[in-house]
Amino acid sequence: MTYEFLKGHGTENDFVLLPDHDGTVHGDLSAERVRALCDRRAGIGGDGVLRVIRTAAYAPQWVDQAEWFMDYRNADGSVSEMCGNGVRVFVRHLVDAGLATSPVPVATRAGIKVVTVEGDQITADMGPPRLLGSSEVSVGDRTWSARHVDMGNPHAVVFLAPGETLDPHGPVGPLLDPPVHDTAEYPHGVNVEFVVREGEHHVALRVHERGSGETRSCGTGACAVMVATAEADGAARDTPYAVDVPGGRLTVTWTSADRVLLAGPAVIVARGTASL
Known part of the structure; x- marks a missing residue:
């Protein structure tokens, strides 16, 4: 057929x-x-x-x-x-x-x-997003604190330290294998985003999606990253963020009505x- x-x-x-x-x-x-x-x-x-x-x-x-x-x-x-x-x-x-x-x-x-x-x-x-506390994510011998954001599916958002990069030869590696995550916090698995700041209201990420591996982009992941970043920044609602992914750029806005808008x-x- x-x-x-x-x-x-x-x-x-x-x-x-x-x-x-x-x-x-x-x-x-x-x-x-x-x-x-x-x-x-x-x-x-x-x-x-x-x-x-x-x-x-x-x-x-x-x-x-x-x-x-x-x-x-x-x-x-x-x-x-x-x-x-x-x-x-x-x-x-x-x-x-x-x-x-x-x-x-x-x-x-x-x-x-x-x-x-x-x-x-x-x-x-x-x-609306759901911010659900913190957890830990590990790659190799490195462990980071992660922000748990649920966008209908679960995300662990990791902010790399100043000076760290998303380079495949850097601390997060090629992401060919799933990062190790807190199984109690994420019993059904989790999407993991590693984030660096590029400027005001501007971030870049790499993502490992559960069930798919590293992908060139993740829409819900971009939303989770924007929400976690805006929370950390104390940014006003309705502030658009540029979110760069390996496959291009998305624009994400967390509105005053508590909705997350993903555009691209x-x-x-x-x-x-x-x-x-």
Whole structure:
């Protein structure tokens, strides 16, 4: 059997999209199948899979609030609650295909996210953050304190000391293996962000995503980093922060209404048929 797929990315955080509008094409979407699709040598390649499915077919509890559900899976096949770059790519496809008009409410495992398209910029209202205390993260023989920020999925935000860099040969290494984290604090795993300051209201990060490894960008991670940084800075609400990721730049704003807005580009780069 062959089926349609698309490939898209948001600041080089890339995804395989599977249109399955009525839930009749891909069944239960097994972890093995997701891993095959995300394989960068034997498959299409991606940091995860976005199944495009109507809420009526997959999550009827959301049917009165959103027509579409983003069924997101990490590259290792595990189910994830939310993906900030993914939901922007998801809406880019819906709008380009004439399946929705902006603003678009999208049902996710972390609730309803409203996404607005303005030309090349796509903004996702990621909802309120939750700041949940501190923990520890280790890479090799180094251990750092981390700020626990939940953006619908868990993040451990680590601020590197002045003079430390994000270079792969520096203290955080190549991040090919998951950083060691506090399993009591994060029983279901955690995304870890290492952060350096680049200037006023401007930070840069590298990220290790649970289930995917190091990625070129992480939307919820950028939000978590901005929230932790703004808290540390005592910044006024509605102050936009530039958040540089290896794949580009995102703009994140924590509003006076306690919402986190994630803005940046999202594009569809390929489409075709597959038989994986």
